[in-house]
Amino acid sequence: MTAFSWELQKALFSAITAADIGASLYDEPRPGAPKPYLSFGPFDGQDDGAECLDAIEATQQIDIWSGATDGFREAKVLAGALRRAIHEQDIAISGARIVDLRIESERFLMDPDGQTKHGVVMVRALMDGV
Structure with missing residues (x-):
């Protein structure tokens, strides 16, 4: 499952950075990274438990960090983006197929x-063929 989690993260990274949502996205932000950013x-x-299908249900947390002084507006706008x-x-992943992403x-x-x-x-992905 470790390789799969990395493949999902790479696919999400590609989709988010291609969308140019207005903030950098890091696996591990460097100290002092300028806000706003995502990480x-x-x-x-976990295995979805189906006997007829080799599938995993995954949850990936993405954090938004904002230093704006006008409340949560910036963080909420980034969440919308x-x-x-x-x-x-429909996001492609190496070695599997994402059936549902939300x-x-x-x-x-x-x-x-x-x-x-x-x-x-919180991002939920249901994948098969893993």
Whole structure:
């Protein structure tokens, strides 16, 4: 499943960066990276349990980081652009087929530093042939 999680991340990275949503996307942002930016968060994958199908249901977290001083507007605008870039889009992945790709949830919160706005976007992918 590890190789599969990397292939999904690469496919999402390509789709998001091609959409030019107005922020950089990092696997691991460097310290002091200029905001706003997006980063890949935790990944969770599990066999879907079907006997007749070799499939995985995966959840990939994508974090939005904003330093805007006008509330959560910037983070929410970026979440909307992210949704347009990948929600229910036909995105190719090496070694498998994405059957269903969707933004499952969005959450916005203030970071503990009291200044950084943090958006948490959960992407769900159902893939077969893995």
